[in-house]
Each structure stands twice: as C-alpha cells, then as structure tokens.
Amino acid sequence: MSEIGKKIFIFDKIRIFFKHTDYYGYVHPYNYCEWTSYVREAFFSENCGDFKKIIDSKVKMMTAKIQMDTHSDCSFGDLIEAKLTVTKVKRVSFDVIVKFINVGLGELAAETQHTLVFVDSEFGQFTDIPKNIKLAIADYQE
C-alpha cells in the first residue's frame, strides 16, 4: 500500500503569453481555471493508463464545484509550475488541488480546488470512482 501524501504531480509547461494578460499586464485569473483542466487531464493521461477508455465509457467524470484563490500577480514571460494533489477521496468523488507557483519569484500565484464526481450516464446516478482512477490518485493524497 502506498504512503499517503508521498507524491505531487508537477506540470511545468505553462508560460505567460500576451493572450493570458489583462488590461494591467497581469495574468487574468480566468486562465487558472483553464490551466486547472489542463493539469488534471495531463495527470490522468500520465497516471491512469486507460483514461481514454474510461471517458469513452458510460461513466462520466463531472466537475461539481470549483474554488479559486488568487495570490501574487504574474506577468508576460513568467513560467508557472502547477502542482497537483488530491484530497477528500470518497466513494463517488474526490477533490483536486492545483497550486500555481511563479517559478521566477518562487511565490504562490493562485490555487484552485475542484470536486470531481462520477456519474453512470445510463442510469443518471452517482457511481464509484473507476478503479484505475482510484489507483492513480492513491499516492497523491494530501
């Protein structure tokens, strides 16, 4: 059995371009929501071998809620590292935490937490977290 809290998934492919900036030259906070989806999907693609098969099955993964807190500002050219961990793992849902670190400044830029829930689309009911997703997240629990 894996030790809880042992791993953090790091996604380091985020760089700030003009399109990410707002009127004042800072990253528009909306981008953190979009990057949250990239980070979680990169995590599942890398850590859950049959993720494509799961999403094509009748079991659907849905976002039930999301919270975002912004901290320090980021600007054009900054590199952002996203760190993903998991918490509140239950039978049909779990929460994904993504912390966005400004690499140059070494500061927390923003943090999101969203709840993923699994639904059997055939019966329209909540269903267990698929086995391979549960295995994939096991080592990343906070």
Next chain:
Amino acid sequence: MEYFAHSQKEFVYKYVVMLSDTDQFEHTSFANYLKLMFLAADALFVSCYDAKFLSVHRLKLVSSRLQFKKQTIAGNHILIKVNSSQIDGSVFSLIFTFVIEGSGELVGLGRQTYILLSRRSNQPEYLSESMKKLLGPIRVEEENLLYKY
C-alpha cells in the same frame, strides 16, 4: 440594468451557449462558466470603466467559486443574475445565479470577491461612487436567500 422581480433587483447578463463552448461530452466545459462570471462582472462595471478610472484603479479578483447544478448544451439560453453582497470599504462580493431562460432550471451558483486597488501603490482603496451606484441597487443579504453561494 434589468430587474426581474419586484422584491429583488439584480443585474442580468444573458448568454447563448455556442458549440465552441462545449467539449467532447457535448456540455459546456466548466472553465467556461467561470469565464461567464468574469463577463457578467465586466458587463456590470463597464459603465465606470473609462480611461480615467482605469488609469487610477485596479479591480482585482480575490477569490472565485462555483457550484454546478445542471449541464448546458449548445443553444441553451442562460441568464446570469448578479447581485452584490458584503460591501465593505474596498472589498465586495458578487453572487451569480445561472438559470436557463424560460424553464428557470438552475445551472449553477457562483461567487466572486473583489478588492479595489490603487494602480500606483497597489494598496486597497475605498470603492468609487460610480461603483457604489452600481452595487447598491443589487445588494442582498445572503442569509435571506434561498441558495447558499
């Protein structure tokens, strides 16, 4: 500004879901609802966003959250009702109720907290009169509301 009920005033932003808003599961992807909150907030404040205001002030998002209640698909007409809450000095919250026009089905409940900063010093500033004029009429007491945002 549009008002929907006699007892409660709110700012309403309307959006029609486009195919480009949806993903391979045929539903609006979650990040797009967050984008709609920013669009609705911008629409609320657009009348005070003149060059002078923008050169002096910066409205910064502190936090944002959203609960999803129902999926939407391309062609759905969504009404985003916006109210203000917890207006205090330089900080205020906007609460968002997403409903499908016509059926009134609840799509989502959102909340954003903003702070007004001086662009020069990056320090908090009292809300401008022009902002108070927009926030005041749509202010609600959250403990009296049907939903928890």
